[in-house]
Amino acid sequence: MNLAASRTDQAADHFLPTPYRVVAAKREIRDIVTLDMVPVSGEMPEFLPGQFNMLYVFGVGEVAISISGDPADKSRMIHTVRDVGAVSDAIAALGPGATLGLRGPYGTAWPVADAEGNDVVIVAGGLGLAPLRPAIYRVLANRERYGRVAILYGAREPADILFRHELETWRKQLDINVEVTVDHADQTWHGSVGVVPPLIARAGFDPENTVAMVCGPEVMMRFSAVALGDAGVPFERIHLSMERNMKCAIGLCGHCQFGPDFICKDGAVMSYDRLAGKLTIREL
């Protein structure tokens, strides 16, 4: 077999989804659902915090969704999905017993192992808390290996706060700084109102020895990365989870090209020193 044919075979394997069954579905907030799923047969693949799967609703289509579960929990694969399009609408409508296809896991990971010994600043906006949740689980499960830990989360309004119960639980932990802010609120909300980036300056960390992980809408990540840089965190220690139109998930089709990188295989988690100059280029 020649090299080209071998590559084609490997790619073909990658495009073959594995059937998974939904075992639990939870509506987190109005337009966001968390699905727990297990393989119909065979073993659950391991994954790293920050990786994503391609979820395929038969007859509808396929979409890249980050894994939002605990990497230490080998019993199920968990994804948190916002219903914003045809495929994600179909995924969000699935209930226990439904079957869907899954390819993955793919992509790069949050540097949770490399961050050991450092302060950790986790900055999340909206649904961006979902791809960060596996990293949070990992850091909190090994809390003694890290310095100060800050979780800074922003949402549109109080009703849109994702994983609210877990945020409240984490906040009760005395050695974690959890800050939650919303863009809009009425008087019934007693928390902070404002955007996420200003929280960074007051989070309390040693910038030279900090690893930052940021996930949310790209504009929010852009300004948060700038705020982290302004606070003195070196760009190579700031990590963002990028989102582009991922189709093949293995760097073949080019749909998710971002300058010289393919987000599906060079990301989705990428360090800011690779991204800083490109985030403001409109053509990208």
Next chain:
Amino acid sequence: METLERILMDHPFFAGFGKEFGELVTGCARNHVFEAGKYLFHEGDAADEFYLIRHGKVALEILPPGQRPVVIGTVREGEIVGASWLVPPYRWMFDARAMELTRAIGIDAACLRTKCEADPKLGYEMMKRFLPVLVQRLQSARLQLLDVYGRRAG
């Protein structure tokens, strides 16, 4: 006993402020305590004072006609409330409500403006402190306007 000048100069807003200026500003300062739910000021009131928050949290609110007040921002310990005292006609453009027991130092606006006019160095020092706060709040307001967190929940 902590003097008012010491308390004032320990506030992050005045970090690095010269002692000679500290004495001048302290001459315009007084302590305030606002119980939870009390208003520091209301929209349309004369902006005759601005506040350095020492403890607590303040909601900045606007009341749309026929609706409940909308909280447009919150300010907490180490931050300041109010810039309208700087710009004629010196009127507040929003309400400020103590969300919890709030301790603040109020700076008399007319007093400070007079001292800034008399001593441009003091005025420039004050501007160097106010402008970054205003720019940061403007940038934050722009980000809020972008409504980055996806479609409005129905």
